[in-house]
Amino acid sequence: MKHLVMIGNGMAGIRVIEEILQQNREMYQITIFGAEPHPNYNRIKLSNVLQGDTTIDDIIMNEWDWYRENNIDLHVNEAIVQIDTNNKQVISEKGTIVSYDELLIATGSSSFILPIPGADKDGVTGFRDIKDCETMIKVAEKYKKAVVIGGGLLGLEAARGLLNLGMEASVVHLAPHLMERQLDSTAGAMLKNELEAQGMKFFMEKQTAEILGEERVTGLRFTDGSEIEADLIVMAVGIKANTQVAQNTDIIVNRGIVVNDFMETNIPNVYAVGECAEHREVTYGLVAPLYEQAKVLAAKLTGNEVDGYEGSIVGTQLKVAGVDLFSAGEIDEDDRTKSIKIHNDFDGVYKKILIRDNRIAGIVLYGDTSDGQKLFRMLLKREDLTGMTSTQILHTPCGGGGGGEDVASMPDDELVCGCNGVTKKTIVDAITTNELTTVDEVGGCTNAGRSCGRCKDLVGDILAYTLGDSFDKNAATKKTLCGCTTLDREEVVAEIQEKGLNSTKEVMYVLGWKNEEGCSKCRPALNYLLGMLNPTEYIDESNSRLVNEKMHANIQKDGTYSVIPRMYGGVTTAEDLKKIGEVAEKYDVPLVKLTGGQRIGLFGVKKDDLLPIWEELDMPSGYAYGKTLRTVKTCVGKTFCRYGTQDSMSLGIELEKKFERLDTPHKFKMGVSACPRNCAESGIKDIGFVGVDGGWEIYVAGNGGTDLRAGDLLCTVKTEEEALEMTSVFLQYYRETANYLERTSHWVERIGLENIKEAIADPETRKQLVERLEVTLTRYTEPWKEALENKEIQEKFYKNRQIKVEVN
Numbered sequence: 072m073k074h075l076v077m078i079g080n081g082m083a084g085i086r087v088i089e090e091i092l093q094q095n096r097e098m099y100q101i102t103i104f105g106a107e108p109h110p111n112y113n114r115i116k117l118s119n120v121l122q123g124d125t126t127i128d129d130i131i132m133n134e135w136d137w138y139r140e141n142n143i144d145l146h147v148n149e150a151i152v153q154i155d156t157n158n159k160q161v162i163s164e165k166g167t168i169v170s171y172d173e174l175l176i177a178t179g180s181s182s183f184i185l186p187i188p189g190a191d192k193d194g195v196t197g198f199r200d201i202k203d204c205e206t207m208i209k210v211a212e213k214y215k216k217a218v219v220i221g222g223g224l225l226g227l228e229a230a231r232g233l234l235n236l237g238m239e240a241s242v243v244h245l246a247p248h249l250m251e252r253q254l255d256s257t258a259g260a261m262l263k264n265e266l267e268a269q270g271m272k273f274f275m276e277k278q279t280a281e282i283l284g285e286e287r288v289t290g291l292r293f294t295d296g297s298e299i300e301a302d303l304i305v306m307a308v309g310i311k312a313n314t315q316v317a318q319n320t321d322i323i324v325n326r327g328i329v330v331n332d333f334m335e336t337n338i339p340n341v342y343a344v345g346e347c348a349e350h351r352e353v354t355y356g357l358v359a360p361l362y363e364q365a366k367v368l369a370a371k372l373t374g375n376e377v378d379g380y381e382g383s384i385v386g387t388q389l390k391v392a393g394v395d396l397f398s399a400g401e402i403d404e405d406d407r408t409k410s411i412k413i414h415n416d417f418d419g420v421y422k423k424i425l426i427r428d429n430r431i432a433g434i435v436l437y438g439d440t441s442d443g444q445k446l447f448r449m450l451l452k453r454e455d456l457t458g459m460t461s462t463q464i465l466h467t468p469c470g471g472g473g474g475g476e477d478v479a480s481m482p483d484d485e486l487v488c489g490c491n492g493v494t495k496k497t498i499v500d501a502i503t504t505n506e507l508t509t510v511d512e513v514g515g516c517t518n519a520g521r522s523c524g525r526c527k528d529l530v531g532d533i534l535a536y537t538l539g540d541s542f543d544k545n546a547a548t549k550k551t552l553c554g555c556t557t558l559d560r561e562e563v564v565a566e567i568q569e570k571g572l573n574s575t576k577e578v579m580y581v582l583g584w585k586n587e588e589g590c591s592k593c594r595p596a597l598n599y600l601l602g603m604l605n606p607t608e609y610i611d612e613s614n615s616r617l618v619n620e621k622m623h624a625n626i627q628k629d630g631t632y633s634v635i636p637r638m639y640g641g642v643t644t645a646e647d648l649k650k651i652g653e654v655a656e657k658y659d660v661p662l663v664k665l666t667g668g669q670r671i672g673l674f675g676v677k678k679d680d681l682l683p684i685w686e687e688l689d690m691p692s693g694y695a696y697g698k699t700l701r702t703v704k705t706c707v708g709k710t711f712c713r714y715g716t717q718d719s720m721s722l723g724i725e726l727e728k729k730f731e732r733l734d735t736p737h738k739f740k741m742g743v744s745a746c747p748r749n750c751a752e753s754g755i756k757d758i759g760f761v762g763v764d765g766g767w768e769i770y771v772a773g774n775g776g777t778d779l780r781a782g783d784l785l786c787t788v789k790t791e792e793e794a795l796e797m798t799s800v801f802l803q804y805y806r807e808t809a810n811y812l813e814r815t816s817h818w819v820e821r822i823g824l825e826n827i828k829e830a831i832a833d834p835e836t837r838k839q840l841v842e843r844l845e846v847t848l849t850r851y852t853e854p855w856k857e858a859l860e861n862k863e864i865q866e867k868f869y870k871n872r873q874i875k876v877e878v879n
């Protein structure tokens with residue numbers, strides 16, 4: 072098998088790999104290096120994350136298990152720093168050397184940071200990746216004044232996000248009107264009016280000379296000498312291709328890595344794709360052309376016949392609520408163009424079609440973009456307009472997302488999903504051939520809707536049109552458990568109960584799963600649901616668990632493992648500390664570290680050492696890898712602290728001993744503080760206890776991670792027994808109603824705290840929840856003890872090859 076190495080784990084590169092896997096799974100052993108610590112995610116949707124419409128979790132496109140299932144050796148957080156084309160090797164920043172037969176460079180771009188004094192101060196960022204997005208969200212919690220430099224697509228989407236985060240957002244722009252690369256001055260002015268009405272401020276035709284402040288930014292000075300204040304500066308002044316890996320090699324680099332029509336560089340077996348590639352002197356910054364490149368390259372790499380890539384004309388839209396615009400091709404008239412213009416200022420609609428030699432050369436639409444795709448198709452196909460009137464050009468029947476009638480009159484070759492180049496015919500064919508009934512399924516088969524998501528309504532309309540009477544609108548757009556089924560979580564639960572199903576295979580078979588093996592999304596979800604619904608009879612399927620749970624250890628990015636034993640309530644003994652020290656020394660453990668959950672972790676453990684280390688430790692597993700109770704953090708409480716009114720350690724230890732190993736929809740953390748000073752950070756735990764005079768306040772759905780959230784007060788109880796009972800009630804209600812992989816913070820926001828309180832108000836309901844939980848708690852055993860006693864488990868999990876996948 073040939074070895075394909077890819078540098079870059081982003082949108083264009085992974086599309087090539089997906090296409091290769093579809094065309095020939097057996098052809099390559101694949102290794103991917105990614106500089107970011109994440110699996111492939113939808114970068115486009117970072118704007119939606121910043122604007123608060125979605126979460127980082129929701130924009131992951133290929134989960135860690137996807138890499139594993141496709142035998143991809145993934146190295147994240149590990150940039151390649153050198154290519155040796157003579158010896159056909161790549162070298163990473165950590166010194167890893169890997170040989171390749173075929174090398175694919177897919178390193179994308181970086182934000183262009185203006186080379187002006189002060190650009191390196193704290194509070195100055197680009198907007199390119201998850202880290203930048205998180206930086207902005209964090210700054211917005213503390214500071215007020217945001218300045219975005221650059222009034223292009225990215226700058227305006229960033230500014231809208233910062234407004235949504237409660238900041239004042241000003242945009243500094245060099246040109247006389249916004250988005251001058253996509254809009255003419257009329258549309259640019261209309262856009263500025265709309266955004267001003269939404270609360271943005273603009274500084275037009277201003278060039279930044281310097282960023283002011285000591286260590287942290289306080290403002291900026293323009294070249295005309297005027298100054299404005301700023302706590303955060305976002306640079307959105309364009310991008311530059313990441314070509315550093317090709318430097319000091321014979322690979323030709325210009326603005327990007329130079330490729331021919333088959334994405335081949337001048338060096339044999341080395342290819343480039345995506346924003347880092349320069350094709351016919353053009354580098355692209357939108358996914359549609361990059362996906363076209365990906366298709367061509369995948370065909371080339373799998374030996375399939377394919378026409379070369381000839382370059383693209385791109386269409387753009389802005390992802391800001393309340394703004395409807397579309398632009399493609401040329402923007403401004405010249406002496407060879409004629410134009411059709413409609414400017415209805417009253418309704419805020421502007422349309423300009425530029426025509427040269429009787430063919431559409433450019434489109435600018437503002438306020439009504441329903442003709443966008445039809446006109447874009449005419450532009451791309453160079454349709455001859457001879458004999459057509461301006462009214463016919465603007466109003467020929469089209470799709471435009473307007474429902475059944477429009478869809479019927481849409482030509483087959485009309486582009487429905489601009490990002491992925493999917494036409495109406497491809498979608499209709501996929502629906503009929505594969506009996507698809509949901510928008511997500513259409514996405515799974517054709518990729519339509521998998522990028523910016525704008526076309527999803529139109530895909531829904533095409534489903535309605537194709538399926539006719541059998542179309543069910545609610546079903547088409549509902550959130551199914553995964554792409555293998557049309558059923559959502561509630562329906563799957565109802566079917567399992569009604570039909571008495573008792574294994575994942577049985578569920579998949581009886582409920583007509585499309586993929587009989589399921590996928591990395593549904594297998595762990597079904598395993599959880601079956602165990603939750605039928606705790607006494609269901610036999611846990613370790614093969615259906617997420618990889619870390621299967622191994623009972625977190626796999627680190629270098630292929631080693633972590634060992635984290637329990638320390639109930641963060642309390643340990645001299646004897647346990649000695650044991651940990653001894654194994655760390657004996658097995659040469661590279662890192663011994665106190666974790667955030669008040670325990671001691673051994674990191675960098677070799678797979679072969681896992682069993683002997685656990686045997687010698689003879690301590691319970693801390694489940695630091697599981698969707699289960701992780702830790703109960705406690706303060707020292709009244710035993711030692713003069714402010715303490717309660718015994719926090721005792722409650723914490725009791726809670727941890729009672730609920731350890733319990734499967735929950737997502738990881739679950741607790742905190743117990745013995746007074747409102749809250750030293751155990753109980754306010755940012757899934758369930759947190761705060762000692763008050765005469766009892767405990769119980770806070771729920773707090774989160775200290777990426778979605779920082781203060782917990783909500785659920786209730787106040789008087790005794791430890793009541794605290795334990797309320798924890799059982801809350802935990803079991805969460806277990807029975809949350810979606811798999813839904814943290815309590817998201818669950819409480821989705822269901823509503825008041826609804827949860829109401830649901831558990833009745834004492835009889837509470838009693839039943841507690842009873843069901845008590846039964847469930849009897850099904851768990853100590854995993855490492857079991858592994859040490861069971862040869863089969865040892866052979867299956869701890870004596871085979873290393874997998875290099877980082878799992879969070």
Ligand SMILES: Cc1cc2nc3c(=O)[nH]c(=O)nc-3n(C[C@H](O)[C@H](O)[C@H](O)COP(=O)(O)OP(=O)(O)OC[C@H]3O[C@@H](n4cnc5c(N)ncnc54)[C@H](O)[C@@H]3O)c2cc1C
Pocket residue numbers: 078079080081082083084085104105106107114115116117118149150151152177178179180198199200225313316344345346347355356357358359361390490523
């Ligand atoms: C906020 C935002 C919104 C956007 N909105 C849209 C939109 O609405 N529509 C649209 O079409 N496009 C949009 N884009 C652009 C689109 O996201 C990009 O065109 C696309 O992601 C480029 O794909 P790529 O694979 O070439 O690069 P990337 O997705 O950037 O992937 C490249 C990866 O390679 C990694 N890498 C770089 N150097 C190395 C190295 N030496 N070793 C290992 N790894 C390396 C990078 O860290 C990165 O993860 C948007 C971009 C942003 C930032």
Ligand SMILES: NC(=O)c1ccc[n+]([C@@H]2O[C@H](COP(=O)([O-])OP(=O)(O)OC[C@H]3O[C@@H](n4cnc5c(N)ncnc54)[C@H](O)[C@@H]3O)[C@@H](O)[C@H]2O)c1
Pocket residue numbers: 185220221222223224225226228243244245246249250251252277278279307308309310355356357387388389390
């Ligand atoms: N909706 C979308 O399709 C979308 C959204 C976000 C990002 N993107 C892509 O991401 C990439 C980056 O976007 P971008 O908007 O940064 O790039 P861009 O090159 O499209 O726009 C940069 C803007 O910054 C302005 N500018 C340049 N120097 C400046 C200065 N010194 N002061 C003030 N303004 C200055 C330019 O006039 C220009 O309008 C692009 O490839 C873009 O296509 C696309």
Ligand code: SF4
Pocket residue numbers: 706707708709712713714715716719744745746747748749750751
């Ligand atoms: S939370 Fe209160 S009781 Fe606990 S350590 Fe802090 S001050 Fe002391």
Ligand code: FES
Pocket residue numbers: 487488489490491519520521522523524525526527
């Ligand atoms: S148009 Fe962007 S995903 Fe379809």
